[in-house]
Amino acid sequence: MKIMVAIKRVVDYAVKIRVKPDKTGVETTNVKMSMNPFCEIALEEALRIRESGQASEVVAVSMGPQQCVDTLRTGLAMGADRGIHVETKEMLYPLSVAKLLRALVEVEKPQILILGKQAIDDDCNQTGQMVAGLLNWPQGTFASKVVLDKEKQELTVDREVDGGLETLCLDLPAVITTDLRLNQPRYATLPNIMKAKSKVIKKYTPEELNVEIKSDLEIVQVTEPPKRKSGVMVSSVDELIDKLKNEARVI
Ligand code: AMP
Numbered sequence: 109m110k111i112m113v114a115i116k117r118v119v120d121y122a123v124k125i126r127v128k129p130d131k132t133g134v135e136t137t138n139v140k141m142s143m144n145p146f147c148e149i150a151l152e153e154a155l156r157i158r159e160s161g162q163a164s165e166v167v168a169v170s171m172g173p174q175q176c177v178d179t180l181r182t183g184l185a186m187g188a189d190r191g192i193h194v195e196t197k198e199m200l201y202p203l204s205v206a207k208l209l210r211a212l213v214e215v216e217k218p219q220i221l222i223l224g225k226q227a228i229d230d231d232c233n234q235t236g237q238m239v240a241g242l243l244n245w246p247q248g249t250f251a252s253k254v255v256l257d258k259e260k261q262e263l264t265v266d267r268e269v270d271g272g273l274e275t276l277c278l279d280l281p282a283v284i285t286t287d288l289r290l291n292q293p294r295y296a297t298l299p300n301i302m303k304a305k306s307k308v309i310k311k312y313t314p315e316e317l318n319v320e321i322k323s324d325l326e327i328v329q330v331t332e333p334p335k336r337k338s339g340v341m342v343s344s345v346d347e348l349i350d351k352l353k354n355e356a357r358v359i
Pocket residue numbers: 114115116117144146147150169170171172200202205222223224225226227228230231232233234235236
């Protein structure tokens with residue numbers, strides 16, 4: 109069984125985001141970039157399934173500029189067997205990524221496709237749902253536990269939903285998107301970083317996959333959120349209630 113994992117290169121979670129002076133987007137020049145944290149969890153889950161003996165191959169996929177190869181190398185150092193890079197300089201929106209993933213699924217024929225629940229740069233939380241729709245595969249989004257039964261060709265997925273947990277049983281092939289509590293991703297060890305250098309990364313262009321990158325969205329302007337005003341200390345509960353009632357007018 110083959111598992112495909114989508115890993116996105118994003119601004120590192122520890123970096124303070126800055127808006128470009130011309131307000132066209134977020135500054136990424138000379139900024140530390142890393143694998144999206146939810147994608148690390150996705151890859152970790154795929155590796156654990158392979159290590160349990162239920163899958164034979166984990167393929168990591170990334171789409172975007174040439175530098176995505178660095179993210180793929182990190183994925184290979186964590187333990188992925190192969191990488192696929194769809195190279196494009198175009199701005200990628202979730203529907204384009206979903207179409208590229210569908211095209212790669214048709215080439216690679218994995219039984220499970222795992223994505224992060226969202227990318228921390230745009231926080232879209234759309235790609236997994238869209239690719240499941242395009243493929244007409246069942247989806248287990250926001251997974252906090254995944255159990256594979258290879259004999260029955262079934263996945264049992266606990267999902268984190270507003271009211272608590274929901275358990276779904278999915279027939280393979282299926283799409284999973286990962287939530288924070290699913291697992292604790294491993295660090296790449298030095299020997300594995302060295303080994304990753306000789307693993308294969310296959311390149312495609314969107315044209316080779318017959319996917320046209322276009323979007324119906326136009327970014328008009330990106331701005332910083334307004335600065336938060338400092339709070340005030342109140343001396344009593346009565347004063348708090350008075351302020352909530354008469355100043356904030358929320359009660
Ligand atoms: P989003 O819908 O943009 O929040 O992204 C959700 C997930 O889709 C990410 O965690 C990745 O698994 C996958 N994804 C989105 N964009 C890309 C990309 N450019 N390359 C690889 N995977 C991606």
